[in-house]
Amino acid sequence: MMDIPNALLYRPNMEHYHSSVIACFCMSDGWNEQTLLKLKERTGASFLVGIQTIASKAEYPSIAEGIVRCQHEDIQQVIKLLDISPRGLIGIDVIDIQDLFKRAYEYNFIYSCITDPSSLDREKISVHNLINQLSDNISVKGFLVGMESSESISLDTTTYVIEALENCIIADDLDKYYCTSMTSDPDSFCLRMIYAKDH
Structure with missing residues (x-):
């Protein structure tokens, strides 16, 4: 568990999903409940967090534990915050x-x-x-x-x-x-x- 990142950002077209505790996804990437369920299963994540950029109008997926709104250029900064170190x-x-x-x-x-x-x-x-x-x-x-x-x-x-x-x-x-x-x-x-x- 010590080698598993606390948070990673995932894209639908990734060939391989590395494990993480918090699976983050951009809501504008076209995820739906079925693909998010598969993401959670394949990554072993404890919970999902959607990243909503200011320009994005995507609906909130019910499977996500929460969303974070940010500017598009700040997405990686959000991941850095959620990928906390003890x-x-x-x-x-x-x-x-x-x-x-x-x-x-x-x-x-x-x-x-x-x-x-x-x-x-x-x-x-x-x-x-x-x-x-x-x-x-x-x-x-x-x-x-x-x-x-x-x-x-x-x-x-x-x-x-x-x-x-x-x-x-x-x-x-x-x-x-x-x-x-x-x-x-x-x-x-x-x-x-x-x-x-x-x-």
Whole structure:
């Protein structure tokens, strides 16, 4: 199980479906309930997540545990967030992600990535860029935030990110998950977030 990715993106025309825990698919690729059932069986996935690009008008398949809306160019960023690692200062597992999708079916995706060797405030710039993509005083019922850095993320940085995000969110009953990871990209700090609005 340790060698099985937590999340992979699948296409209908793939010759071979590698195993994963979360099978992700683009809703605009023409999947239907029968082909998604076959996907789940062939990959051994615990659950399915549909990726809906802004331009896509595909209907929600009932077999999927949830959907994530994003821009087409951000699809791989969504997969990176869902393919979480248990390593790092804060670690979660796929059970946490599955619990999050039980809380809400529809999620939006945003992210901010700063790669600048001259910047001493990559973390602060990244978190404020992320917050600027959220509506003022947005009401949210669940979210997952992934912090990724070229260096080990300190407790101070983690605390700063959490406090900055939660200060701009309104929630009576909020399911929230954070995870941290490292990247080989030099001088980089990225934040990825899926969130469900509380309508």
